[in-house]
Amino acid sequence: MEFEKELKTHYLKGHEKYLRHVSVDNVIFGFYQNNLKVLLLKSKSAGLWSLSGGFILKDEPIDNSAQRILKERTGLEKIFLQQFHVFSDPGRSTKKVNQQFLKNIGVSLDKSWMFERFITIGYYALVNFTKVKPAPDNISQSCEWFSIDNLPEMMLDHRDIIDEALKSLRLQLYFHPIGYNLLEQKFTMPELQKLYETILDKKLDRRNFQRKIISTGIVKKLKETKKGVAHKAPFYYKFDLPNYKKALQAGMGFEL
Amino acid sequence: MEFEKELKTHYLKGHEKYLRHVSVDNVIFGFYQNNLKVLLLKSKSAGLWSLSGGFILKDEPIDNSAQRILKERTGLEKIFLQQFHVFSDPGRSTKKVNQQFLKNIGVSLDKSWMFERFITIGYYALVNFTKVKPAPDNISQSCEWFSIDNLPEMMLDHRDIIDEALKSLRLQLYFHPIGYNLLEQKFTMPELQKLYETILDKKLDRRNFQRKIISTGIVKKLKETKKGVAHKAPFYYKFDLPNYKKALQAGMGFEL
DNA sequence: ACTCATTGCGTTATCGTGACACAATGTAAA
């Protein structure tokens, strides 16, 4: 079987291609139907879910590794990707886990760089849910979105990594604009507000929210209104990219 | 010579003890005479200065590695130490740099784990300047404090690492109290203000600063005033540890 | 006794924020 051969090569020869002991894990956030989602993979052998992760090529900056892995799973490029924490607990990946995995697949090995300790560098990404084409990697049977408040059982410490990512994202929110990658080009103010409310997990006042967002100058109001909605039609907005990027750099002294 | 033998062992056998490809670098901040200082080491061979760094034992969490290294250089334990960024540029450490170093020392080697690529995890520490006993490691001839605005020429990308650490520290300042490790137990309000001004690199209004700090509840005013100063004697304060720690956890919605 | 830099304590104007009112709009039910 093709897959088993590939896997065996990875276990036996991977260290010639990748850096030992170090991996990257991406927490990929999307926003759909007023829910914050995370893209997860289901392992072919164990029934558990995991983050989209991978290894670092011997001559590759880690930011590129994260981008490369993100592209493989989602097809997306040039996405905002933020390094947020290194997870290094010596018990986080064990020889036992790997050997159980191999046993389930039907491969037997004694020695491998994959049995050694790994530390992993956590990144989070903010992507447009509708533009993602989820693609499982070769050790996974499926690749799906999960709502942040309804996560399945996960491998290793991946649940902790998601929790940390969310914490960092919330902190980021106070200083930097958000939404450019998460929403469509044109969006309504209620949609933007729902995004903030979902991430922060609290209600915000409609009118005050609008006033503050507009005062930052990161959005431009369009003449067009959203069609086909019940009740009053909200105006569309789009991001003012120059101001948005300025706010990314400088921060935007904000309080929601 | 004892030192050369030790070094050779490190280059030849170090990978049996430490994780390959990964190191830790500490940016150690202190505060003295109204100056923000960084503790640096001078290499025995090259005349260049570097951060206090080291490697990760095979079974050691990286936070512990950073603490261990900090203790070796300063004698201090249980210090606030914050992981802030991973530096991974493939060109940041090169075989050439290592071989030049060995050549200057008078050791010749062809193969070593030290010639491989390293990524480094940056930590910053806030320590009490007067309590530090700077101790060079065995590849360094000296260990000294430098003012942040008067740094010497540095090895590799260590200058970038300091710059990033300072950025993170400034960000931290908006959410968390600071000073407990940096100042003496008893301190005056002007001293605390100078600390903030130095880190943020901007002037603050004396009276407004005092009001805000007191309103957070992290300090307690003492009856005692500072003696032997020209002009009016300022009161001493000390940190209210329960409130201080609470503010460390919860943040303290702050604006200076 | 006088000078003067520095500190403690206080005042005022302004702005950002939270809380809320009301009219406008467009779909769906009557």
Added chain:
DNA sequence: TTTACATTGTGTCACGATAACGCAATGAGT
């Protein structure tokens, strides 16, 4: 066609935080 109703657009107002600044008190040096 009319009415009901949820939702949006715009505006107001009170409150608290903040910035800017005044003034008296202190204590070493002259």
